[in-house]
Amino acid sequence: xxxxxxxxxxxxxxxxxxxxxxxxxxSKLSRKLYNQPGHPLSTLRAxxxxxxxxxxxxxxxxxIVSPAQNFDGLSFPADHPGRSPxxxxxxxxxxxxxxxxxxxxxxxxxxxxxxxxxxxDVYRRDExxxxxxxxxxxxxxxxxxxxDSTGMAELTADNAxxxxxxxxxxxxxxxxxxxxxxxxxxxxxxxxxxAVALAENLKLSLNGLLLKLFGGRANLGGDAEGGExxxxxxxxxxxxxxxxxxxxxxxxxxxxxxxxxxxxxxQKTLENANVPDKLAWAFGLGLExxxxxxxxxxxxxxxxxxxxxFAAQFAQGEISAFRPYSRYPACYxxxxxxxxxxxxxxxxxxxxxxxxxxxxxxxxLVEDVTLTDEFEHPTTKRQxxxxxxxxxxxxxxxxxxxxxxxxxxxxxxxKNQFGAEIR
Ligand code: PHE
Numbered sequence: 001x002x003x004x005x006x007x008x009x010x011x012x013x014x015x016x017x018x019x020x021x022x023x024x025x026x027s028k029l030s031r032k033l034y035n036q037p038g039h040p041l042s043t044l045r046a047x048x049x050x051x052x053x054x055x056x057x058x059x060x061x062x063x064i065v066s067p068a069q070n071f072d073g074l075s076f077p078a079d080h081p082g083r084s085p086x087x088x089x090x091x092x093x094x095x096x097x098x099x100x101x102x103x104x105x106x107x108x109x110x111x112x113x114x115x116x117x118x119x120x121d122v123y124r125r126d127e128x129x130x131x132x133x134x135x136x137x138x139x140x141x142x143x144x145x146x147x148d149s150t151g152m153a154e155l156t157a158d159n160a161x162x163x164x165x166x167x168x169x170x171x172x173x174x175x176x177x178x179x180x181x182x183x184x185x186x187x188x189x190x191x192x193x194x195a196v197a198l199a200e201n202l203k204l205s206l207n208g209l210l211l212k213l214f215g216g217r218a219n220l221g222g223d224a225e226g227g228e229x230x231x232x233x234x235x236x237x238x239x240x241x242x243x244x245x246x247x248x249x250x251x252x253x254x255x256x257x258x259x260x261x262x263x264x265x266x267q268k269t270l271e272n273a274n275v276p277d278k279l280a281w282a283f284g285l286g287l288e289x290x291x292x293x294x295x296x297x298x299x300x301x302x303x304x305x306x307x308x309x310f311a312a313q314f315a316q317g318e319i320s321a322f323r324p325y326s327r328y329p330a331c332y333x334x335x336x337x338x339x340x341x342x343x344x345x346x347x348x349x350x351x352x353x354x355x356x357x358x359x360x361x362x363x364x365l366v367e368d369v370t371l372t373d374e375f376e377h378p379t380t381k382r383q384x385x386x387x388x389x390x391x392x393x394x395x396x397x398x399x400x401x402x403x404x405x406x407x408x409x410x411x412x413x414x415k416n417q418f419g420a421e422i423r
Contacts, residue, residue: 018090038316040291055115073106074241086350097123101140109273125352128369133300142282155197162204170229184236184244202281260285333407336386336423367392
């Protein structure tokens with residue numbers, strides 16, 4: 001309901017029309033998988049920290065932030081889709097779960113930290129399948145220099161060193177210009193020479209990281225194997241708080257995979273942190289996505305598994321291919337209903353609302369949810385949807401009775417929580 005309070009990490013918050021955090025999500029808030037020795041996310045984090053050895057290594061920052069931290073301080077426009085309660089978890093209108101580690105940029109810049117990596121759990125409402133989970137982990141890295149000749153000298157020296165190092169390494173880089181006046185401009189506040197030095201330092205630092213993560217791994221197969229150099233490709237993109245902005249991709253088994261987003265931090269962001277006389281770059285990457293590639297982990301739910309057959313396969317500091325222990329039978333069940341209004345009648349039910357309901361009932365016993373049919377009644381204009389839920393445990397065989405009970409609970413919760421009319 002929209003009245004009363006919701007308790008999150010030991011504190012009561014007043015519910016309002018934006019409240020959409022669920023019991024399933026609340027139960028994940030203190031897990032800290034990236035601290036669990038031997039866990040793939042912990043090994044990957046340590047590997048990335050070792051590449052940025054002279055950076056401050058931050059973690060254990062609370063996931064509860066304000067929309068100002070997550071969006072406003074980073075110049076997200078008022079109508080950015082990420083702000084929608086269909087896409088983000090709100091505790092109430094003043095409080096939400098961070099959707100990315102960039103939510104902490106302004107506060108860390110404000111503390112005067114010149115170089116840092118920040119590892120954290122992030123939360124996004126999403127569909128249910130093998131690569132989407134409403135909680136995942138990101139690492140953010142940033143470097144700050146002073147906006148004067150000292151800062152420039154620091155970057156120029158570092159760039160020469162990094163360039164020489166990469167020239168001796170098995171890596172082929174498909175680069176793009178550091179900025180493009182039309183499609184990926186530098187900031188008007190920046191001297192073009194500063195913009196180049198920053199963007200180059202950013203890309204060189206990350207090329208080195210990608211080489212460390214993906215270069216010459218025998219278990220990778222495809223192009224990165226057997227003495228073939230690693231291939232990295234840079235592409236333009238946009239983020240509200242960086243300019244120019246880039247994505248880095250690596251070639252893996254014949255496919256270009258997007259690995260990280262980054263850019264030169266907007267002066268507006270540094271002004272928000274009260275450090276207008278600094279320059280900075282920042283990047284962010286998703287740990288699960290990279291771990292699924294490096295360890296050949298087929299389903300994102302496995303990161304949360306308590307099954308000793310998962311944990312026992314991995315040792316801290318070692319990247320090895322996951323050996324699947326078995327695959328239990330899938331059980332598909334359909335539910336059709338007239339799409340109800342939600343959030344006090346303010347909007348139509350979204351697929352993510354349905355997925356959160358399914359997760360609350362079935363937890364990690366749900367593998368996949370797909371929309372299989374949708375139509376609008378020609379006269380009443382009511383919309384009908386049909387979702388197919390794939391119930392499957394990663395650890396054991398589910399009995400028919402158990403799956404039937406789960407599905408019956410999904411159907412009854414649809415009626416109870418949303419007043420949905422089942423067809
Ligand atoms: N926060 C961005 C994301 O989640 C990544 C990013 C970090 C981009 C820092 C630019 C600078 O996709």
